[in-house]
Amino acid sequence: MNQVILFSPVGGTDPISAVNYRDGSLLHICRVYKPSKVILYMSAEVLEYHEKDNRYLFCLDRLSEQQNRKMEYEVIERRELKSVQEFDFFYQDFRSIVQDIFTKMDETDTLILNISSGTPAMKSGLLVLRTLGEFPCKMVQVITPARKMNEHIHKGFEVEVAWGLNGDNEEGFENRCREVQCPTLDIIKKEEIIKKHVEVYDYGAALSVARTMPGDSVGDYYDMLQMAERRLLLDFKEVDRIMKGRDYNCFPVRESGKRKRFEYALSLQVKLWREEYADFIRAITPMVVDLLEMVLKSQCRIDIDKFCRYKTKKVELKKKTAILKVRVWDAKKLKGTEIGEVLKEKFRGDFKAGAISSFHLKSLLAAFSDNRRIIDLAEDLRQMEEAIRNLAAHEIVSVTADTIIEKTGFTGKQIMDKIKEMFTYTEIHLKSGDWNAYNDMNEKIIRCMRGQSI
Numbered sequence: 001m002n003q004v005i006l007f008s009p010v011g012g013t014d015p016i017s018a019v020n021y022r023d024g025s026l027l028h029i030c031r032v033y034k035p036s037k038v039i040l041y042m043s044a045e046v047l048e049y050h051e052k053d054n055r056y057l058f059c060l061d062r063l064s065e066q067q068n069r070k071m072e073y074e075v076i077e078r079r080e081l082k083s084v085q086e087f088d089f090f091y092q093d094f095r096s097i098v099q100d101i102f103t104k105m106d107e108t109d110t111l112i113l114n115i116s117s118g119t120p121a122m123k124s125g126l127l128v129l130r131t132l133g134e135f136p137c138k139m140v141q142v143i144t145p146a147r148k149m150n151e152h153i154h155k156g157f158e159v160e161v162a163w164g165l166n167g168d169n170e171e172g173f174e175n176r177c178r179e180v181q182c183p184t185l186d187i188i189k190k191e192e193i194i195k196k197h198v199e200v201y202d203y204g205a206a207l208s209v210a211r212t213m214p215g216d217s218v219g220d221y222y223d224m225l226q227m228a229e230r231r232l233l234l235d236f237k238e239v240d241r242i243m244k245g246r247d248y249n250c251f252p253v254r255e256s257g258k259r260k261r262f263e264y265a266l267s268l269q270v271k272l273w274r275e276e277y278a279d280f281i282r283a284i285t286p287m288v289v290d291l292l293e294m295v296l297k298s299q300c301r302i303d304i305d306k307f308c309r310y311k312t313k314k315v316e317l318k319k320k321t322a323i324l325k326v327r328v329w330d331a332k333k334l335k336g337t338e339i340g341e342v343l344k345e346k347f348r349g350d351f352k353a354g355a356i357s358s359f360h361l362k363s364l365l366a367a368f369s370d371n372r373r374i375i376d377l378a379e380d381l382r383q384m385e386e387a388i389r390n391l392a393a394h395e396i397v398s399v400t401a402d403t404i405i406e407k408t409g410f411t412g413k414q415i416m417d418k419i420k421e422m423f424t425y426t427e428i429h430l431k432s433g434d435w436n437a438y439n440d441m442n443e444k445i446i447r448c449m450r451g452q453s454i
Helices: 025-033 044-053 055-066 087-103 120-131 159-165 185-199 203-210 221-232 236-243 256-273 277-282 284-300 338-346 358-368 372-388 401-408 412-423 432-449
Strands: 004-009 037-042 072-077 110-114 138-142 177-179 308-316 321-329
Touching: 004 025, 004 087, 004 120, 025 037, 025 055, 025 110, 025 138, 025 177, 037 044, 037 087, 044 055, 055 159, 087 110, 087 120, 110 120, 120 138, 185 203, 185 221, 185 432, 203 221, 221 236, 221 256, 221 432, 236 256, 256 277, 256 284, 256 412, 256 432, 277 284, 277 401, 284 358, 284 372, 284 412, 338 358, 358 372, 372 401, 372 412, 401 412
Parallel strands: 004 037, 004 110, 037 072, 110 138
Antiparallel strands: 138 177, 308 321
16 A cells, blocks of 8 residues: 555666766665665676675665665566567566566555666666556656766675765755656557647647547647637637637737638638638638728728618527627618718619628729729629539538639639738738748647647
8 A cells, every 4th residue: 555666677887886976776766766665677697796795685775774664675586687688578578577566556556667777678678668558657767976878887896885985875965866758659649640630720639639648648739729729610719718828829910800800711721721612612701701891991991880780680599599690781871972872873773781792892892992903803702702602501512622613713722812812901911921820830739749849
């Protein structure tokens, strides 16, 4: 119950280095973690030193006395083990030993593996054992006092003298233990899957995988995934909640109203990248209407809101009735204005003050703008939107890249390029790199997963 168990190969600088007279890794871990049981793994060479002067247990006994506690020891002898560089042997042997240790532990016990003592093959065997994720345990590495490779000197070693000269016996000794956060193979695989989902802008799928991982294995990138998912859904209230106190620097436009419109355009671009053509064309109409309205305000100083009103509309849901506000033209506000006259003319005197359409806004731009390029772009966007807006909404059809070309005469990319160009005539001031905001965000998420600064 509540045991701390250390499993440790025994290495060349154990128990005390004859070069600097400081703890070897085995003794230092025992000094810091105070295990109640130590299981020592000894090769043929190490057993010779053990039987010569009992150096390992002698130092552990003296440390126990110094700390006023008891330690239980178990020595695993491998007298036949003289080829100490065979990785396959150590992995299989260690796996069997650790499995046996775990059968005798309960949920309150802790197992520590010393990954600093022993040969490179021994250390690698323990690391792979942990990476495969079969056994939950702490991996502890001990930094050398000189911060460089240890020298192994055994000739003339006298254990009692070494204990007396050991600088780590003094109060205030430096704790050189470091717990190595070695990810399991399962976590490595899942993080690779998350990266793949992020690279194709599928943040919901990435989050689903992240939720299956242990909490301590998922860092700040979990919040970034949440933010990215809500961003693509245009849920800015939730985005702002997640972002509170953080600055991931992923949003080129911060001002609320402008951000909503630009982020909608970015989400349209992502639909195109993901080849979600049906969703892309469904989202075109609101984008074109908003875009033409912004250009009217910026270039012609015409604020459509001044000529509109809101009417309520009931929408019956499964268990309740929702009230929606719908913006429509206001006949009273239009009466006697130049805008009203233009609209009347376009409809040959039969203009109905209903919902605002891209045709209305395109007509106003043609009447009030003196910029030929704006008028041409507005005409292209209007014709394109009219040609495809009902395609996916009212028909069961397969929408492909070829479908868009066939219906509009433009590729999806050409349509997106026209939208981007039209943004240059709005009050939203953008740099060309701002349209790469999602890819920049993805790079930040992946850097965060790698433990790099963002």
